[in-house]
Amino acid sequence: MTANRHQAGPDLHAVPEPYDYNPSSWFQRVRVSLVAAVGFVIASYMALYQWRLIGSVWDPVFGMQSAQVLDSDVSHMMRRWARMPDAALGALAYLGDIIFALAGSTRRWQYRPWLVILFGLDVIPLGIVSAVLVFCQGALVGAWCFLCLCTAVISLVLVFLAYDEVWSCLLYLWRIWRKSRSLWQVCQAIAGRPSQVATEAAESVIQRRPTHVAATR
């Protein structure tokens, strides 16, 4: 009986404002996780060097400068603070991007906002800060690291690919706040608890488009 009731189900390809595609679709999220996987492999490779599990680090542009960056005082300071090499910390952040990108349904901007916010926090502020730190390495360390610059670019690409879903989710939460003026209702919505206000807010956010068009994006 329950299974039959669920067969009709909600429209999982609903397109939220302000986009003409579903930012929570599998296409969008698998794309993010693939890019993050590249970052994860590169960061893990650099962590292997910092653990001395490999003897050198590949750099076709700056040569030995990569090793200088990875063995710099700044890197050692980060290691003392984080209790692990900074490249391993980066690898964990990329792994988080992959995990949080792949979890949740294609309407998680409404059903699991906590997951989208967690995903956004992992991708956007952490990505921007790490990218800025890497781009500052020339001034801080006096040397450049090709693979570090690659990961910085990957972080910025991830920010670009991920911000739309976070924006739609925040827009949905903002509509709940405007309708209810209740922080409790917003917190309930973030936790993924259904309510009449949340349903109305979601309906106001969803774009009225033919389902087959939305499903193809």
Added chain:
Amino acid sequence: MWPRHAETALGMWLMLSPFIFRHAADDVWLWCNDLVSGFAVISCALLSYLAAASKVHLLNVAIGLWLAAGAFMVPGDGVTPALQNELIIGVTLMMFAIIPSPSTRPPRAWLDHESSRSADPDQARA
């Protein structure tokens, strides 16, 4: 259920860690911590397959926090590979454990809410 598979794999790695990182035979604390935590992680992950215990995987968040905290109990320069292993496993475990079990389906509460609305047109119009 893929987060539970990953937690099980992490639990197995944790139980193998004393042999991989060659803990000293007299370091009973580290042996116990890895073996007991690993067993607990696997148990919580597998118990979550039962409908009645589907939220038990959240206990793995606490175990992950416990494992990660160990590395911060020693000075920054004294973190051994074994402690770094626990830290990395702990953080990874927390990331997986926070993901609900039917991770790619809408939550049951929302499915019930939507179907009750479609069954009751008055409520849907309200």
